[in-house]
Amino acid sequence: MYQAANERYDTMQYRRVGHSGLKLSAIGLGFWNNFGSVDALATQRDIVRQAFDLGITYFDLANNYGPEPGSAERNFGQLFAQDFRPYRDELVIASKAGFEMWPGPYGDWGSRKSIIASADQSLRRTGLDYFDIFYSHRADPDTPAEETALALDQLVHQGKALYVGISNYDAEQTAAIAAIFKDLHTPFIVEQPCYNMFNRKPETGVFPVLEKLGKGAVSYSSLAQGMLTNKYLHGIPADSRAQKATIPFLHPGVVKQTLTTIAALNDLAATRGQSLAQMALAWNLRQPALASVLIGASRPAQVIDNVQALANLDFTSTELAQIDAILAAQPKIDWQAQ
Template sequence: MFTPAPERYDSMTYRRCGRSGLDLPAIALGLWQNFGEANPYEVQRDIVLRAVDLGITHIDLANNYGPPPGSAEKHFGRMLAEDLTDLRDELVISTKAGYEMWPGPYGDGGSRKYLLASLDQSLRRMGLDYVDIFYSHRFDPTTPLRETLGALKTAVDSGRALYAGISSYSAERTQEALAIADDIGLEIRVHQPSYSLLNRWVEEGEPSLLDVLGDAGIGSVVFSPLAQGMLTDKYLDGIPAGSRAARGGSLRQEFLNERTLTHVRALNEIATERGQTLAQMAIAWVLRDPRVTTALVGASSVAQLESSVGALENLDFSDDELDRIDRHAVDAGINIWAPRSSTL
């Protein structure tokens, strides 16, 4: 059985999740990539247990994380059973449903049938009675939003989730969801959007998504702050063999065009001047806005996770640094979740 470091809460920064009573770590660990069957279980275990020792109390999953779908929850469930049983009440565990999980008409989308069946499956895979946060992973235009939110309310009312959240909903859809939630007696406490130096959609519009969340007192757990690895030193000189971009999938090689890489290299120079890696500066940058509660990072190794947490050592930016960063923090067309999630 794993014995956690006694000093694990001393150096981590915690932020209140909107106007809820929930504090979340400024950096959380997401199990989207690197926690499926293709990666050694012991490496996955080492990363998660090191996260706990670093004071990362929030572990984020979804039903389809793997590959294959469900395997990340299955592996994390093993860690809970073998190493983290006594720490369950110290952890905030989240999962989601919204994307295709099984064949047929009930294995995808935002219906009550799918969401609650998926949540029950997730709980079985992880060996849990409840999750702390259950998200609608995406807006589903084929299902009435009232039905989707009603399923979240059932999840909370039944004790299968403590908090309800939504992910990748636009400002307009979030406002619509909040109005319906108020009508049915559901409290939406957290939103999980993508956000990075190369994907700033949450800042756009009047009001912007960040404006809506700030006004409503909803916390924001932003995912892909490193733009799936583009905001690291990995791709500064091209696409290495064996990298995520080389393997294909969610990080497409066309994203790494010369225009974008020119901006990434300029951002890397600014990070070096700040005494940070590019990844650390990218994480610090999304956390500069007080409406952002948490930066959700992935990790393929303990060293990578430790480096990400090192971003907390320098979260301050001068006005000059922010101006220089703005010139290179340009949209790179990498928000692959937009057309499948909502009208942005």
């Protein structure tokens, strides 16, 4: 029987989500990859246990995470039932709806029909009574924002979500739906954008909007799907995600364009006494709007390494200028992650 480490809260940092009362662990565990039906459940259990033992309390899911879609939630449900049910009130568990999940016109996007049905399915797969945060995973160009907002608001009133969030919304879309949530008195607290050293669009997009509105952010692809780690320092490994080329910016031809940049960033990280991944996570957390940065992991050792980023979050002006110069020399690439 799993018993969480007594010292799990000793070193983790917890950051308030905007002006809300909720705090998230500065490092959150994302279930986008490595938690599907193709991944060993025993390894998943080791990763999640290690994360919680280090004070990671924010677990980030979505209906379509796998592969196959839904399998990450089902696997989490098994782990929750076996290990984490006694710790439910110590956890912030999130899920999302908005990407294609089942055939037909109702298994995608942001209609009331799709969001409510998806949330119900996600609760059944995870075995939870409620989600702490439920997100609209992307803005729907064909559904009024009012409808999506009302669906999320309904989940709160039904006791299926404590807070709501949005993900992959641009600045204009964020401001528009935030105004609707304000009128509805919905506890909308967080936006989840793709943000990392290679994708800085939120700095001039959603981050200023969120700060103005008093909302928080959680970054996904915080390590650019492994590109901001030591994985690609010596080329593209045969077993790497880049070789699968399922995400455009991870195509081997694209990754090769970043190798010089990655090497330069790694050298700078070494002068700070950090790995490249640790520096990249610390760099993200310099943003005032960010409450948490999501990491992925294929083994527990990666969780341990990433959490050590919190030991050095400070940057000198010289270091920030050096990072800006390194990134400015990087060829222009579309870093859209989804």
